[in-house]
Amino acid sequence: MARGQLHDGQKGAILARAHMAARRIRQLGDPILRVRCTPVEDPKSPAVRLLSDDLRDTLRVAKKKYDMGRALSAPQIGAPVRVVLVETGKFRATMINPEITDVGSEDFLVWDDCFSFPNLLVRVNRAYRASLSYTDLKGKKVTMELEGPMAELLQHELDHLDGILAIDQPTGLDPFAYKAEWEKHHKPEERYGPPRPREV
Numbered sequence: 001m002a003r004g005q006l007h008d009g010q011k012g013a014i015l016a017r018a019h020m021a022a023r024r025i026r027q028l029g030d031p032i033l034r035v036r037c038t039p040v041e042d043p044k045s046p047a048v049r050l051l052s053d054d055l056r057d058t059l060r061v062a063k064k065k066y067d068m069g070r071a072l073s074a075p076q077i078g079a080p081v082r083v084v085l086v087e088t089g090k091f092r093a094t095m096i097n098p099e100i101t102d103v104g105s106e107d108f109l110v111w112d113d114c115f116s117f118p119n120l121l122v123r124v125n126r127a128y129r130a131s132l133s134y135t136d137l138k139g140k141k142v143t144m145e146l147e148g149p150m151a152e153l154l155q156h157e158l159d160h161l162d163g164i165l166a167i168d169q170p171t172g173l174d175p176f177a178y179k180a181e182w183e184k185h186h187k188p189e190e191r192y193g194p195p196r197p198r199e200v
């Protein structure tokens with residue numbers, strides 16, 4: 001190798017940096033947020049890996065900007081496929097073709113937020129427990145039992161894959177609030193209500 005040329009490792013590192021791509025988060029009114037997303041056929045494909053990287057980079061930038069956020073769905077960055085990236089303190093995963101396979105018998109009320117309308121909170125009703133299955137980037141099938149905030153989070157993200165938003169599911173009296181106003185009148189822990197038996 002001639003002096004001055006890059007070896008493959010260096011090239012890879014430069015390409016990876018060049019790819020670092022925080023994309024624009026699509027905002028309420030953008031029709032792509034209303035699309036029913038297509039299942040991923042090959043979870044191990046390079047295209048899915050790149051999408052996952054873009055979701056991660058976009059989420060990290062958005063978290064800093066808005067001081068919130070634990071997940072992002074592919075349609076929110078303009079890719080109408082069934083992929084969700086979750087990155088909470090303890091847990092991170094790229095979920096391909098995620099599905100909720102079961103829910104428990106209790107619901108809870110949540111003041112939900114969304115990067116696609118970051119100034120608005122909507123009170124929604126969610127299942128308190130859920131069983132989730134998805135495929136990871138290695139093509140491995142994963143199942144998880146979710147409770148409370150994680151259950152609510154994944155219900156929110158999976159709704160995105162079907163073009164459903166929190167604003168479609170307002171619950172109770174006065175279910176919308178600008179975040180800044182809500183914060184004047186509530187404590188952070190009031191975002192999540194207690195579990196209670198499902199009303200049928």
Ligand SMILES: [Zn+2]
Nearest residue numbers: 113114115116
């Ligand atoms: Zn959202």
